[in-house]
Amino acid sequence: MSEFIVETRALRKSYRTGHAPQEVLCGVDLRVRRGEFVSVMGPSGCGKSTLLHLVGALDRPTSGQVLVDGRDLGGLSGAELTTVRRDRVGFVFQRFNLLGALSAEGNLAVACRIRRDGRKLHLRAAELLRRFGLERKKHLRPQQLSIGEQQRVAIARAVLHQPAIVLADEPTGNLDSENADNVLDVLCELNRDSGQTVVMVTHNAEAAARGSRIVHMKDGLLLDGAPPREETT
């Protein structure tokens, strides 16, 4: 088993816009240990979300390597990348990205149906809704929930299958401070109590400070992507 649950090596991503390619990631080296809560900070447009998309198997790098739990995502087919997203990764988005036609319970039910061990996951889904204080609101649709409650549903969906890593893209970006604190409490609790590895992208310094390590990003490069030799608390 690899020491690092996430590792990127000289990771590059560029997009072709007009005549010239636009380079978003310029050779990123990031290493995340199991059980770490890493906050990636940087200004808008520095490539934070793109980094998360590549680590989460949502996109393919232009060059370089992405290894998740020792597995190089670069050589995987589309179906294999889907398997990685399904089994190894959990996403939490800034805009929650819940399915509006379904209730809170229904959103988790879809996540169960995508995976094979339905009964076990349904029980876990019920337990997560209880744990996040959403038991009595499980029949409500996202638009009937507060923004904090919506994000907690999204977190429940992300950790339902106990992924190797949770990737949170500005999870508090649309929340007021009270709800932001609540959501960060949930992520910290998952990290602390369940050993869940979390990589959170944020431009908010207070939110970033809740992680066990902060890395800084600028102009497509990480300024400090490797973890220190000692654990940082």
Add this chain to the structure above:
Amino acid sequence: MKHLSIANLVKRPVRTLISVLAVAVGVVMGLVLVGMTEGSLGEVARRMQNADADLIVHARGYDLVTDFSAPLDEREGPLLKEAFGDRIAYAVPVFVDRMIWLNRGHNVFGIHPEDFPRVARGLRIVRGELFHDTSGMVVDERLAAEGNIALGDTLSVRGRAFTVTGVAETGVPVRAMVHIEALREIENQPGRVTFFFVKSGDPSGRAALARDIPGHPKFADREVVMLGDYYKVLAGSFRGLHQFIGAMVAVSSGISFLVILLAMYTTVVERTREIGILKAIGASKGFIMRGVIVESMMLCAGGVVLGIGLSVATGAVLTGAFPQLTVELTVKRTLLVSVLGIVAGAVGALYPAVIAAARDPVQALTYE
């Protein structure tokens, strides 16, 4: 609400209703148009098959459906019996003519009164009595009900008046019967008949008899139709109608298919972000495609159910307004239309499903 396909149908009620209606219209067109054609032709064929006979012997080239002449000599009946002996139980002469009643044409049989039991096997005169001379007429219950015809009323055939003496049970081969001599007088064709109803002496030998009659030198100019095949004779005469009905059904089915295709395509475009979310949380291409196809099949199933209900209602309205019309909705045809409707839904959703599954998740997530 836990099931995504059902939730999406409920969330967009107008789109769902329009799609269901489009499928329902296709189902109604298929069931009612075909049901009317097959029903009406089938009803006519079944009535003819109620004659206590196995064969119709007529002149070569004579069209049983559209011709109203009398090319045969009545003496041919005994000649048939003489030629084939016990293979023929009897040959009943029938003169066919046409009357106009309530702006529609109806066939009229001219028969000898004593031949009524052979022409209308087991069916009774339920009101009044059979005609005994050339002034009387018997009509069936359906014509009597539609035209509010009572005993003693007068109906006209080619300008000659007949008094209704009796009403026969529905199911007799034609709506009206008169004395054979009356029609011969009207058409100035003494001793002539249109065809013979022939009863085989041996039921198992009727097919052989049907082959042997035109093979006999005295009857080389005759054609024989087995009464069991009368529907085919009718269908052959109305081939153009069948083709027209077939074309109408094909067009309406095509329109229903296109509506489903368009509905699912716009659904997939509208739900681009939802597809991105599903992909981000690990849904496979197959999962996404299945979702689109299942949703489409649900729409079509709803359309089929509604279509069947509307077909039954439409059939009832049509037969109420036009009592002579028969709209036949068979279980077999209904099942066939149902299966076709749902399969069409699956096929119609294939292209949108493929598009949905092929969406780039990152682009889909940022779609507004």
